[in-house]
Amino acid sequence: MPVIEIQGLTKTYKSGLQALKRVDLTIEKGEIFALLGPNGAGKTTLISIVCGIVNATTGTVVADGHDIRKDFRAARTKIGLVPQELTTDAFETILATVTFSRGLFGKPGNPALIEQILKDLSLWDKRDSKIMTLSGGMKRRVMIAKALSHEPDILFLDEPTAGVDVELRRDMWAMVRKLRERGVTIILTTHYIEEAEEMADRVGVILKGELILVEEKTALMKKLGKKTLTLNLIEPLAALPAELSDWDLTLKADGGELEYSFDAQADDTGVPSLIRALERLNIGFKDLNTRQSSLEDIFVSLVHRDGEAA
Numbered sequence: 110m111p112v113i114e115i116q117g118l119t120k121t122y123k124s125g126l127q128a129l130k131r132v133d134l135t136i137e138k139g140e141i142f143a144l145l146g147p148n149g150a151g152k153t154t155l156i157s158i159v160c161g162i163v164n165a166t167t168g169t170v171v172a173d174g175h176d177i178r179k180d181f182r183a184a185r186t187k188i189g190l191v192p193q194e195l196t197t198d199a200f201e202t203i204l205a206t207v208t209f210s211r212g213l214f215g216k217p218g219n220p221a222l223i224e225q226i227l228k229d230l231s232l233w234d235k236r237d238s239k240i241m242t243l244s245g246g247m248k249r250r251v252m253i254a255k256a257l258s259h260e261p262d263i264l265f266l267d268e269p270t271a272g273v274d275v276e277l278r279r280d281m282w283a284m285v286r287k288l289r290e291r292g293v294t295i296i297l298t299t300h301y302i303e304e305a306e307e308m309a310d311r312v313g314v315i316l317k318g319e320l321i322l323v324e325e326k327t328a329l330m331k332k333l334g335k336k337t338l339t340l341n342l343i344e345p346l347a348a349l350p351a352e353l354s355d356w357d358l359t360l361k362a363d364g365g366e367l368e369y370s371f372d373a374q375a376d377d378t379g380v381p382s383l384i385r386a387l388e389r390l391n392i393g394f395k396d397l398n399t400r401q402s403s404l405e406d407i408f409v410s411l412v413h414r415d416g417e418a419a
């Protein structure tokens with residue numbers, strides 16, 4: 110059952126910048142959806158429209174059956190938002206702030222629920238601390254507690270783990286899973302492929318205001334499972350030897366580096382045979398490393414493929 114239906118959404122800011130070109134997206138109830146994209150792709154704009162913080166230029170959004178424009182309050186009550194920016198009242202205590210947040214949505218007080226949320230986020234012991242005395246990671250936990258205080262059915266997390274430590278990241282992922290078990294739909298934005306890989310059922314890739322791809326995570330990871338092997342050669346090569354034409358190789362750094370792009374998911378990655386071939390050809394290397402294709406690489410290849418298809 111769809112819980113969010115976005116149709117023909119566009120956003121042009123007053124500056125003339127077109128942040129969203131035309132977004133159509135349906136989110137199913139209970140799924141974890143990761144929106145991937147580089148800085149400035151339009152992720153925050155999209156989330157802000159759904160949460161009623163930014164007005165769309167054209168298009169409609171229906172959240173849990175409520176049009177976010179015509180029926181804003183009803184729609185917004187269903188939604189929890191953890192924004193990127195840590196904006197919250199510095200002089201209040203954690204407990205007061207989170208309790209107040211619930212009240213904002215017209216929900217009756219529920220101290221037991223607030224206690225549980227604070228405990229889940231390891232904030233209970235600090236409940237009487239003023240927000241301004243907290244570390245960045247703790248403040249982020251408070252933002253999450255606030256977003257959960259009115260028991261939303263849909264939770265938006267905007268870059269939840271940007272700049273947080275390992276412990277908070279782990280807690281956050283555990284919390285997301287727990288919420289999902291309760292039937293909460295979760296939409297998170299991220300730069301990190303690992304995060305999408307760990308959490309998401311489905312992934313959308315947004316690039317320059319366009320949702321260029323929406324896919325089941327497992328299918329996407331297969332496609333994106335590329336790695337790059339870099340070999341630092343002892344002697345630079347002027348050109349690639351014909352004997353190495355079976356591998357997808359590129360010479361970099363004036364012939365001093367050999368790069369091999371391969372499918373990390375394949376049974377035969379071609380790495381061992383390449384090393385053997387180099388040995389046969391007497392091409393020595395001092396060092397080597399492999400890295401996962403970055404999101405940037407992946408976007409480039411996706412856009413490239415898009416261009417070819419068109």
Ligand SMILES: Nc1ncnc2c1ncn2[C@@H]1O[C@H](COP(=O)(O)OP(=O)(O)OP(=O)(O)O)[C@@H](O)[C@H]1O
Nearest residue numbers: 122124126128146147148149150151152153154155
């Ligand atoms: N209020 C605004 N007025 C004008 N332009 C804006 C405004 N807010 C965002 N933009 C621009 O819209 C584009 C999309 O921004 P947005 O914040 O949605 O991207 P993002 O994908 O969330 O990136 P990030 O991860 O950096 O937050 C950017 O070019 C940004 O500069």
